[in-house]
Amino acid sequence: MHVFDKISGLQDFLTLQRNANASIGFVPTMGALHAGHISLVEAALADNDIVVCSIFVNPTQFNNQGDLDNYPRTLGEDIRKLKSAGCHAVFVPAVEEMYPEPDTRKFDFGNLENVMEGEFRPGHFNGVGQVVSKLFDIVKPHKAYFGQKDFQQLAVIRKLAKLINSPVEVVGCPTMREEGGLAMSSRNLRLSPQERQDALLLFNALKKARQMADKRQSPDAIRQEVQSIFDASDKVRLEYFEIADSETLQPIADWKNAKESTACIAAWLNDVRLIDNMTLFP
Numbered sequence: 001m002h003v004f005d006k007i008s009g010l011q012d013f014l015t016l017q018r019n020a021n022a023s024i025g026f027v028p029t030m031g032a033l034h035a036g037h038i039s040l041v042e043a044a045l046a047d048n049d050i051v052v053c054s055i056f057v058n059p060t061q062f063n064n065q066g067d068l069d070n071y072p073r074t075l076g077e078d079i080r081k082l083k084s085a086g087c088h089a090v091f092v093p094a095v096e097e098m099y100p101e102p103d104t105r106k107f108d109f110g111n112l113e114n115v116m117e118g119e120f121r122p123g124h125f126n127g128v129g130q131v132v133s134k135l136f137d138i139v140k141p142h143k144a145y146f147g148q149k150d151f152q153q154l155a156v157i158r159k160l161a162k163l164i165n166s167p168v169e170v171v172g173c174p175t176m177r178e179e180g181g182l183a184m185s186s187r188n189l190r191l192s193p194q195e196r197q198d199a200l201l202l203f204n205a206l207k208k209a210r211q212m213a214d215k216r217q218s219p220d221a222i223r224q225e226v227q228s229i230f231d232a233s234d235k236v237r238l239e240y241f242e243i244a245d246s247e248t249l250q251p252i253a254d255w256k257n258a259k260e261s262t263a264c265i266a267a268w269l270n271d272v273r274l275i276d277n278m279t280l281f282p
Helices: 006-021 035-047 065-070 075-085 124-139 151-163 185-188 191-200 200-214 219-231
Strands: 001-003 024-029 049-053 090-091 145-148 171-173 234-246 261-269 272-280
Touching: 001 006, 006 024, 006 049, 006 090, 006 124, 024 035, 024 124, 024 272, 035 049, 035 065, 035 075, 035 145, 035 171, 049 075, 049 124, 075 090, 090 124, 124 151, 145 151, 151 171, 151 261, 191 200, 200 219, 200 234, 200 261, 200 272, 219 261
Parallel strands: 001 090, 024 049, 024 145, 049 090, 145 171
Antiparallel strands: 234 261, 261 272
């Protein structure tokens, strides 16, 4: 497995692969890799001749300096996991390599960025757009793989690919969960064993939402029930819970004209912010 910290070195390697007509799959990450990330690498390996993984904690998508400072960084272990998984190349640039000058570009993701994560993390998705567009331009993959845990981010990246006329096929992969149902996340490394148990409240709330949706109880009734679940907890603070159209991400008022819908949730456990989602129906 090759490890590159410079754009030029990675691109020289990839030029050789393209000249040999190899297809290239790409898995962008911020490191602190877990089984969910490795499942993306495995999906990319199944579809492509060459797989590249990037590890870069992108500062432009953090609107909380403390969250950026505390984001887990486990580069040595990450590289070991990627090598074991069969990844062909890892790109680990410094901030100065990715942003030799400030990136002032603004992307218009429309209503996709005005709800849920966009409401509570202003500027976050523009930062995602900046780094992903740069990575797409550097790697020029045929396919790029993203986890569905970051459901809204996946929708934004699909929109980004259209905005920049990128030929990259954006592939969404299922959320991987720990025993008990907690969505795998790099931020879970910051949780104690007891906090991991407390964090199951998110998954349990989503399961309750699905049960109620299956009985066609109203979206508002489901929202109220989930709020009450968190009101009863003295450890986990709900930031938002929304039932959204899976394509437009706009809130669903009733089931009458609803197509596929997704329940999305964000909550704080002490100073760790966790997100999750679950498709309700069909």
